[in-house]
Every structure is written in C-alpha cells, then in structure tokens.
Amino acid sequence: MASSEPVNFIDIHTHILPGIDDGAKDMDESLRILRDASKAGVKRIVATPHVFMENISAVLDAAEKSFATLKIETARQGIDIEIFLGAEVSLGAGLAEEVKKDSRLTIGGGGKYILVEMPFFEIPIYAGKTIFDLLVSGVTPIWAHPERCPEVIDNFNSVCAYTDNGVKLQINSGSLAGKYGRSVKRAAVNLIENGLAHIMASDTHRAGGDETLLKGFIRLEEICGRGKALGMCVSAPSEIIGLNKDNNN
Amino acid sequence: MELKHILDILWRRKWLVINNFAAIFLTIVIGTLLIPPWYDSTARMLLRKSSASSSVLASIGLSGGSGSVTLDETDRADYLALSTLRPVAEKVVSELNVKRVRTRTRLMNAVPGLKPVLRFVGVDVNATEEVMTAEDLLDSSLTSFIFPRPYVSVEQYEETNIIDIEAISPDPEQAMRIANAMAKNFIDEELKRVREDYAGAKEFIDNNIVKAKHEYLDALNATKDFKEREKFANLDSETINIIQKISDLKKSIEDNKLAIYKTKASINNIESQLKSIPKYQKSSEQLKDNEMILSLKMTLRDLYLSLAETRTKYTKDHPSVMDIENKIAQTKELLQKEMGKVFGSETVSIDAVYQNLTEKLAVYYADLSGYESQNKALPSIITRYEADMMKLPKQVSDYSNLQLAVTVTQDIYNSLLKYQYQIGMAESTALSNIYVVEPAITPKIGSSKHKTPNLLLNALFAIMLGATFGISVALFVEYIDDTIKTPEDVRAFKGLTFLGSIFNLKKKDPRLISMSDPRFPLREFIRTIRNSIKFTSLDKTLKSITITSSIDQEGKSFFAANLAISAANEGKKVLIIDCDLRRPGINNYFNLPKNLGLTSYMVGDQELKDIQLKSGIEGLSIILTGPIPPDPGKLVESNKMHNLIKDMEMIYDLVIIDTPPVLAASDAIVLGGWTDGSIILIQSGRASRSHFSDIIETFKRANINLIGAVLNRVHGRTASYYYYYK
Numbered sequence: 001m002a003s004s005e006p007v008n009f010i011d012i013h014t015h016i017l018p019g020i021d022d023g024a025k026d027m028d029e030s031l032r033i034l035r036d037a038s039k040a041g042v043k044r045i046v047a048t049p050h051v052f053m054e055n056i057s058a059v060l061d062a063a064e065k066s067f068a069t070l071k072i073e074t075a076r077q078g079i080d081i082e083i084f085l086g087a088e089v090s091l092g093a094g095l096a097e098e099v100k101k102d103s104r105l106t107i108g109g110g111g112k113y114i115l116v117e118m119p120f121f122e123i124p125i126y127a128g129k130t131i132f133d134l135l136v137s138g139v140t141p142i143w144a145h146p147e148r149c150p151e152v153i154d155n156f157n158s159v160c161a162y163t164d165n166g167v168k169l170q171i172n173s174g175s176l177a178g179k180y181g182r183s184v185k186r187a188a189v190n191l192i193e194n195g196l197a198h199i200m201a202s203d204t205h206r207a208g209g210d211e212t213l214l215k216g217f218i219r220l221e222e223i224c225g226r227g228k229a230l231g232m233c234v235s236a237p238s239e240i241i242g243l244n245k246d247n248n249n
Numbered sequence: 250m251e252l253k254h255i256l257d258i259l260w261r262r263k264w265l266v267i268n269n270f271a272a273i274f275l276t277i278v279i280g281t282l283l284i285p286p287w288y289d290s291t292a293r294m295l296l297r298k299s300s301a302s303s304s305v306l307a308s309i310g311l312s313g314g315s316g317s318v319t320l321d322e323t324d325r326a327d328y329l330a331l332s333t334l335r336p337v338a339e340k341v342v343s344e345l346n347v348k349r350v351r352t353r354t355r356l357m358n359a360v361p362g363l364k365p366v367l368r369f370v371g372v373d374v375n376a377t378e379e380v381m382t383a384e385d386l387l388d389s390s391l392t393s394f395i396f397p398r399p400y401v402s403v404e405q406y407e408e409t410n411i412i413d414i415e416a417i418s419p420d421p422e423q424a425m426r427i428a429n430a431m432a433k434n435f436i437d438e439e440l441k442r443v444r445e446d447y448a449g450a451k452e453f454i455d456n457n458i459v460k461a462k463h464e465y466l467d468a469l470n471a472t473k474d475f476k477e478r479e480k481f482a483n484l485d486s487e488t489i490n491i492i493q494k495i496s497d498l499k500k501s502i503e504d505n506k507l508a509i510y511k512t513k514a515s516i517n518n519i520e521s522q523l524k525s526i527p528k529y530q531k532s533s534e535q536l537k538d539n540e541m542i543l544s545l546k547m548t549l550r551d552l553y554l555s556l557a558e559t560r561t562k563y564t565k566d567h568p569s570v571m572d573i574e575n576k577i578a579q580t581k582e583l584l585q586k587e588m589g590k591v592f593g594s595e596t597v598s599i600d601a602v603y604q605n606l607t608e609k610l611a612v613y614y615a616d617l618s619g620y621e622s623q624n625k626a627l628p629s630i631i632t633r634y635e636a637d638m639m640k641l642p643k644q645v646s647d648y649s650n651l652q653l654a655v656t657v658t659q660d661i662y663n664s665l666l667k668y669q670y671q672i673g674m675a676e677s678t679a680l681s682n683i684y685v686v687e688p689a690i691t692p693k694i695g696s697s698k699h700k701t702p703n704l705l706l707n708a709l710f711a712i713m714l715g716a717t718f719g720i721s722v723a724l725f726v727e728y729i730d731d732t733i734k735t736p737e738d739v740r741a742f743k744g745l746t747f748l749g750s751i752f753n754l755k756k757k758d759p760r761l762i763s764m765s766d767p768r769f770p771l772r773e774f775i776r777t778i779r780n781s782i783k784f785t786s787l788d789k790t791l792k793s794i795t796i797t798s799s800i801d802q803e804g805k806s807f808f809a810a811n812l813a814i815s816a817a818n819e820g821k822k823v824l825i826i827d828c829d830l831r832r833p834g835i836n837n838y839f840n841l842p843k844n845l846g847l848t849s850y851m852v853g854d855q856e857l858k859d860i861q862l863k864s865g866i867e868g869l870s871i872i873l874t875g876p877i878p879p880d881p882g883k884l885v886e887s888n889k890m891h892n893l894i895k896d897m898e899m900i901y902d903l904v905i906i907d908t909p910p911v912l913a914a915s916d917a918i919v920l921g922g923w924t925d926g927s928i929i930l931i932q933s934g935r936a937s938r939s940h941f942s943d944i945i946e947t948f949k950r951a952n953i954n955l956i957g958a959v960l961n962r963v964h965g966r967t968a969s970y971y972y973y974y975k
Contacts (some may be wrong), residue, residue: 021767022767022768092776092780092783093784119749119772120770121773122750123773124748124749124777124780125784125785126783154253
C-alpha cells in the first residue's frame, strides 16, 4: 500500500538547540529530541530558536556555537538526521533592515525564507508594513502557527491579505491534535481545507510527549489527502531549506 | 460570532451574573423555607340534571331550571357565578368560625421590638386572630402567599360537569373542613334556589287542600241528603253534560289560580336574582317599556283567552284548539327573540346567565297576564251555563246544583292532591341534581403534593428566574456601559493609533519585566508596544515621551516603568521622571529613597545630578517626585521644568515622563507639548468613551504629538492564550 511507504520528513520549526531559548534545556534533551525525530522518519530538521528585535546578534551568535556543538554530538552519537540552522523571529518594526544586515535570520542563512512569529494576542499595527518590506526585499516570510492567532481563530480568511501577497503559512502538527484547544484546531483545519496552509512543522520544545510530525502527517492525510500532506511535510520544506535547487543530495 | 460575543460579555461580567443569580435564588429558596406552609384540600362535585325530576316538573307545568336534560354552559356559569358563591362562603365562615392570624401579629412576631412600638402608638397588640369575611375567603391575593390564610377557589374541572372546590389553609384539617363545608352549603343553596320555583304552588296547595276536602265532603253529604229526602234517582244526559262543562270551567279557574301563584313565585325568584346584579337593573326596566314586547304580550294574552273559550267547546285534539296553541307557541318565540334584541343592542355585555333569566321572566309575565285574563273571562261563561241549568224543573235544577258542587269540589280536591304528590316528588328528585363525588380529605403533613410552597418546584423556578435575571442584568449593564474595553473599542477612535494591549495580570504575577522569566507574556506585550511606537514614529527618533491616562490608576506608572526597562535592556540610556506630583506611582516599582526627587531640585537646593537615581537596572535612571508640595501644578508648568527636560534629552537616549491623568490636571497637556510625543494608557472597562473623545480633541488642539493608546488589563476570551506560555 502506497500510504505505508516511509516518508522522509523535513521539520522546519523546532527548538532543539540546547539552552538557547525555552526549548531543549541541555545537550542531552536535544539529542533525545533528535533521536526520536529520526525514528519517526524526520531526515532533516531546522533549529529555529526564538529571536527578538532587541537581541538578534547575541542570540544568533550563541545559536551558531550551540548549533556547531550539536552537529558534532549528533554525528558522534550516530543519529541519522541532518540539522540546519534558522530562527523563529518575533515580528518587529524594521525587521527587513535587520535581515539585510544579518542573513542568519533566514532559514539556513539562505536569505530566501524567514520564519516569523506574531504576538500571540493580536496582529500588531506594524505587521502589514514589516511583512511588505520583507517581501519587496526578496525574503519570503513564513508565518509560524497562524492558527493560534486570535484574529485567525475568529476568521481564518484574515490570513488572505498575507497569503495573497506571497506569505507562507506554517501549521503546527500539535494544533491538529488539539494541543492548543479546540478553536485552534478548528482554525488549523479551516486553513488546510481551504488550501491556505503551505507547511507543517512540529514546533518541538521538549523531548518526548509532544505531538510529532509523523502523527500530524497522519491527521493531515485524513484532512487533505496524501498528496497534499506530502507537499506540506516534504516538498514545501525541502524547497525552503534549498534542497531542490542545490540538488546536493 | 454573535453567540461568542455574548458569551464573552457574560464571562467578563460573570460576577454580576453570579451575584444576581445568587441573590434571586437565595431569596426564593430561603423565603420558601421561612414561609409557613399551607395545605390544599379539594372536594369534587358533579352537576347533573335529573331527567326524572325534569319530566315531573314539565308534567305539572313547572320548569325546573332550563328544562333540558344535559347541562349547557349557561347552567355551569350559573353555578359558578359569584353571586351564588358569596352566600355560601358566608355560611361556611359562620359555621366553621374561620379565623386568620392578623397581619400585625405576624409582623410583630417577625420583627422583634415592633410590639412595644405598636402598643405605644395605640394599636391593639393582644388580639392575634380576626374572623374572616366571605370576600377574604374567596380572594387569593398575592399577600396571601406571604401571609397564608384560609381561602377557597371554585373551578370547573376541564370541560366537564365537575366542579372542584379547593380550600387552602395553614392547617390541613381546616382545609378539609372548609372544602367539605363549602360543598355542603353549595348544594343546600342550590336546592333552596330550585325549591323556590315550587314554593308558590306548594303554598297554594297547602292553603287550599283542607278547605277543598271539606267542601268536597260537604257537597257529597248534601247530595246524599237531597237524594234521601226527595227520592230523586238520576239526571238525564243533557243535564249531566251541562254540569260537566260548568265543573270543567270552575276547575280551570282553580288551575289558573294555582298557575298564577306559581308564576308569581317564579317571577319574584328571578327578579330577586336579577336585583343582586346591579348592572342589569337598567335593562330590566327597558324590558318593561319596550312597545314591541308590550304588544306581543297583549297578543299572547288574547290568544290565551280564546284558548280558554275554545277549550269549553272542543276537546284538546280539536283543530281549533291546536291552532291556537300553535299561535301561542309562535308568539312566545317572537317575544323571546325581541327580548334578545333589546339586550343584544342596548346592553354592552349580557352574559348567558342573565339572558336566560330575562327570557324566562318575559314568558312568565306573559303567562301571568294570560292566566289572569282567562280568570276574568271564565266566570261569565260559567254564568251562561248556569242560566241554562236554571231553566230546568226545580227539583232537577236543585239536584243538578248539588251534583255540580260534588263534581267541582271532587275535581279540585283530586287535582290538588295530585299536585301535592308531584311537587313532593320533584323536590325529592331535585336533591340529586348536584352531589359530592369526592369529599375532601385531610392532606398529610409533609406530603409534598398538597403542601405549598414546594421547595423543589420553587428551587427550579428560582434557578430559571435567577439565570434569566442575572444574564439580563449583565447584558443591560453591557448595553449602557460606555467604557472602553476591547482593542476594537480603541481602534474605533478616528485619528488614534492603537499601540497594543496588556492583559490583566494575576495578583501573584511580577509587575516588572526585569523581574520575570524570559517567556513571561508581559515582555511580549511591552515588546509589541515598543515595536508599534517605533513603527508610528518611523524615521524620527523619539527623545522624550509623556505617559498619561484619562483618570487615576489606569496603570501609567506600571507601563512607564516597563517601557523604560525594555528600552534600557536594548542598550539605551533611559530616564524616567515621575511628574505625577499628586499621586506618585513610579516609586512603587523601584526601591529608592522617596524624599529625594524633582521637588528637591525645583524648589530645594539639590543639584540636578544628585536627583538622578540609579535604578539598579543597567542603563535606567530615575527622578522621583520628591516631597509633595501643596500646589503641584505651578511647579510643573515652569520654565525650570521645561529646561530640565531639554537638558535630560541631551544626556539620555530616551526620557519617559509619568504625568498626572488628563482629567485631573493640565500637567499632561503642558508636559506633552514639551516632549516628542504622548502615549495614553486606558484601563479596560474604566475610561469612558465620551471622556476619551474629549481628551483626543484636547491633545489635537494643544498640538501634541499623540503617539497612540495602550489598552491595559484586557479581559476576555483572548486572555486565555496567555496561559499557553505558562
């Protein structure tokens, strides 16, 4: 059966770097997360620590060091997973300028895609302008978990102003499991069913327990079918981390 | 969306809903427990028209009630009419000596200390009970719920001929006794009413029967004597015929006398019933004056006369007799119709009971005049026959007279006997017209079925009423509430930028971002607001900002402190100046000596550098108010203050000034004009829209750069997202 074929997942939103943000506390937890992810079929994973406008370089410097150590440790432990570095950037006024200064804000440092997070309580007044600035400077914003935003919960069509302009939406696999409540789940399903969501990622913070990308994928298949589910969990992420163009694998 | 909105409102005002609900619920439940219980007991009666009695009555020309075998609406309404209930209730009250506890006694028992006061005023405090009136017994007013007393309600059971008499009393035994006594007296009263119809006839018979008997015996003796004395044998058939005719006529007169008596009694009965209903008296008189009715009555009387005349010549079945009888029936019908018209057109509301009574009355009047005219006409006819008899030979004529006396007295006596028997029958059968099918029984103490109030039922009612009232009050308060509550409310103001919101923090939450862990939501609120401020001022850098609010304690010092810390954390050199000399707030957030500050420099002789205190947070300095002067306004609106701000702008990257509320003093306007921009703090649910519009207008006129508004202490659904981070 086609549906039982193993899928090589790419997870573009995780907090696996040890001791950088509210994600993995130490190297041990980071390695456990990676080991579990690898078992669940994740072949490539992007570490996206929280970054705020006021501490961009400090966090990114620390993240780079941590990333290097984690990469070495992963290889030493023989975990079959490829790690990339990115960031989950809190949307702030003047972000586009910062990206021009420091491309490490983008995923894999490629300067093409940036994972951005909205304030959890409302879409701020500067959101439209900041996103526009990013888009015109050639960086595609990936809106992390829009299904958790109150405006989107109230009316999922409120994302259209952004998606029409080229913004990509990333759904959390945990949202489909109801991890953040029923209204968030409903918003996620609405976005997927209406073809507004592009990517699914895990947003993993802890080892064990969390909803894995694999479980999310199975739910996703039920909602939109295997083809689209593969698109959201494999092909769209691989485009984002630059695999399709470089063709180096 | 609408339902969500309503739920949101209810959630925000949950305490208002809960308090109102609790107040109503507890009032009803406690009231139920406090009110002394009362009990109900029901006696059930069946109304039935007995066919036997009706036919008996009809046979002697009496109509017991309406004459039909089944009961119609009229009859039931008749039974239930208050006019018949009141005398019944009066009897019950006097029979059972029904009393109730005086209201003032209850009040005295409930309110301690009221007794001496009332005694002082001169109220009789010793009489605890008073005898009830019939009206009280039949009246179930609202106060009888709070101060239970005996009362009675009489109702038709669904659409049947069953009448339920329900008695209610704090004493179950008394409830039973009242219900049964009501039923008994109800029947008695009704019987009395029916019997009054026969009363006239009965009286007449009782008066005449003995006399008739003697007359009959005397006549018999006289005939016997005559026969022995004159040796007279028999009369020829023609003479017998004459005697029979005279006898028949005389009997008719007697019959008519009886009928007149009976009719008069019925008329009296109906008229007394009509008189008890005052609103009908007027139309009763109209009935007598109506010309059409009068002429119909005359016609009817004439017909009766000719009937009497004809009956002397022909038998009952003769066409002429039947013809006249038909005419009488038609005239009666016309008369009834005419009466209906009179009442239909001229009286506003005639109920069925009344219409029925008046129609009967009209017929009785017609009948009465008929009988009277007949009796006037009959003697002349009799005289004619008697003259015929006188022409016979003396002996025959004498004997005929005696024989006539015998026949007449015998007939009269016989018919009186017959009537007496029939009326006795009718009276006894009338007993069974109404009877108790289910006597009232004493309800058991504690049985919930016959006990009021019922706690469970009242509790359910209390829940429904409480919920409805609580929700209504919440929605009403929301409707009349003019305060700014949600981000949408702020966005609705034209020309005002909404910078962001801060959710209602919990009591145990830290108040400063410097004291909280990195993922504490307050950081994200402040960060978002700072980004909004940056966004609104785009290219020009703000060197100084005043923070104000419309009224006191909306959180401006709290916000000023956090905004300053946030900027300082970014590596900026920041200064907070607490200019709210009326109600300083900044010192609540930093542990600094209070007696050194702005006034120490402005009025006192402290150096400017000495009042800039280190906050303990890198990059953040603070100038507190210092000792509070009696006239704070003048101090702030001085050139020295203006210069101080300009000087501080040179030293620091950002100067944040905490000012008094706009509605409290003009300081915020003055200081706002000296700085690069102003931010207004709004506490959700406190500042009113109308005030806020005025403030925006004031700022515009003063040419102050209003950066925007921050909504503090936001409640509601969205606030729950905050807990994902915990």
